[in-house]
Amino acid sequence: MHADIVAVGGGIIGLATALHLAKDGKKVIVLEKDFVGRHASGVNAGGVRSLKRDIKEVPLIQGALDYWYRMPELVGSDCGFFKIGYMIAAETDADMKELEERAAKTRSMGYTHETIIDRSRVRELAPPIAGHCVGGIMSDHDGNASPAETCRAFHATCLDHGVTVHMGCRVLDIDTTSRGFKVTTTTAGVIEAEQVLNCAGAWAADVGKMLGDPLPVVPVGPSVMVTAPMPRLFHRHLTATRRKLWLNQVKNGTMFMMGGYLAEVDPATGKTHLRFSELQKCAGTAHGLVDQLENIPIVRAWAGLDGNTPDDVPIICYSKKVPGLMHACGFSKHGFGLAPMVGKVVADTMQGKTPEIPMTDFDIDRATLE
Ligand SMILES: Cc1cc2nc3c(=O)[nH]c(=O)nc-3n(C[C@H](O)[C@H](O)[C@H](O)COP(=O)(O)OP(=O)(O)OC[C@H]3O[C@@H](n4cnc5c(N)ncnc54)[C@H](O)[C@@H]3O)c2cc1C
Structure with a gap:
């Protein structure tokens, strides 16, 4: 089996990115060890908040809010989103x-x-x-959505756009090859891919470890x-x-x-x-x-389980050690609201496009992660 991009993790970050990539014609396989939305993305409180966000995240949440208000256009459902400041x-x-x-x-x-x-x-x-x-x-413009409806809608729309989603499929190991990666799984065999997206939530550091790329992301509940x-x-x-x-x-x-x-x-x-x-x-x-x-x-x-970074700001960047490995993790208890826009910027970055919002504040080399 071969894909342009394999996403490790079928939470909202993996699904949103897969959807944006598939809309651009990329062949994407999402691998989820449990089921879509089983962890943070399906059990969170649904808050979509711009008020008092870390300033670094403000452009991302503003872009995300634009998506939340137009969610039926993206995934054919309003995802239970309603406006409440x-x-x-x-x-x-x-x-x-x-x-x-x-x-x-x-x-x-x-x-x-x-x-x-x-x-x-x-x-x-x-x-x-x-x-x-x-x-x-x-704030006036913020809101709240239903995590379960959101995961369901993104999952269904991913499938409509040709994304393959394997559930009950754990990634056991990832190796680099001359053409990208070889991803070994429990139930989908070995998948070859040009790029890998690490969107494994609380387990993101384990995925980094598979490729010798340590990440300061710890599981919290x-x-x-x-x-x-x-x-x-x-x-x-x-x-x-x-x-x-x-x-x-x-x-x-x-x-x-x-x-x-x-x-x-x-x-x-x-x-x-x-x-x-x-x-x-x-x-x-x-x-x-x-x-x-x-x-x-x-x-x-x-x-629920989420991945936390030392400065409570996500890591969204290519690995500095492994070419073609992209990290989108460490959402530190507030990644649900950001997800539609994170998916877009990650999908653009992985296609070599300049994302609409610069990702420098989310780089793994930032000083506040030390
Ligand atoms: C109780 C709670 C309340 C929250 N409230 C809010 C809120 O109100 N607003 C907000 O914005 N955020 C909130 N959050 C945070 C938000 O839910 C998360 O930041 C966000 O959902 C993270 O999404 P994700 O896709 O990165 O992670 P996840 O949803 O955890 O997805 C990662 C997936 O990767 C899979 N995976 C891991 N390792 C492997 C492997 N080796 N092979 C295959 N699959 C693997 C996991 O099974 C998991 O399903 C809350 C979180 C919790 C737990």
Whole structure:
């Protein structure tokens, strides 16, 4: 079997890239050891957020948002995407000053997606929020999508465009050859390819290791708790400056509560084990900001595996050691929203085109990864 490009990983990054490549006529094979969307891409909270992103990621999320609003054109489904802005409340005057400085910085760079708001606007957008909040920062254009619907739609559209997706197919080893790569798998035999895309999420470092290219990506297990449905409490997804928290109330009224509270992970089996102590911290942090959450039943909690980098910014670049090996990994708990645009820039780069957004900030040689 032969392909122009083999993608190792059938998460949203692999599927989005495969789709853009296939649309350009490339022969792509996606290899997924479990099933499409089994890991981070299918079990995340669906947040598509530009507010308070690392500045390096702002052009990527803005490009991604354009895709999210036009998703039916790309994959024939809206992927459950709906518009809901985000808000970060300041609990002290010092925090407010920090938010103002952040907004001034983003404005000075030409970005206009973050707006400073006063105390009364904070209360309009989130009436039950703690009374001591003095103001905040918000975005309008962000949103939320359904991870399961998104993975389903990208998978189906990939197949429509001739992408081969092998599920239950683990990549065991990858060797370089004179014409590219030889990829050895559990169920699809040996596949030859000119290029390999490492989009293996929490396992990206293992894939790098197969080719002698170490990557600073470690598996982490962010967890989420979900409440029973309730009347709309907030008109923005929200948090407060010093709280490790996001409260995302979705369309059906349930609220996702999270903030990087980590479960134990077992990458060998792909399993996660929730830590009650972490869930308790998350609930306490939420309750401290919104008193009214005290009596809301929590109906579900889960965690998923994602790959984290030391600076929480993804690695999107060609390997410096192995020609033809492209990395798109280390999405550090916030890669779902970025995926449609990441797929486009990676697909362009792998075809020798200049991507619409320069990828230099995501290079593996950046100082913040050391
Ligand atoms: C609980 C949770 C909540 C989150 N909330 C948000 C959010 O609200 N907004 C947001 O933007 N992001 C969020 N994220 C992060 C986001 O889900 C991830 O950053 C993103 O989905 C990463 O996509 P991926 O395709 O790189 O990884 P994955 O979806 O993990 O895909 C990688 C795939 O590679 C496969 N693989 C690995 N090794 C091999 C191998 N050797 N052979 C074959 N296949 C292999 C794996 O089985 C896996 O399916 C959240 C993550 C979690 C876990």
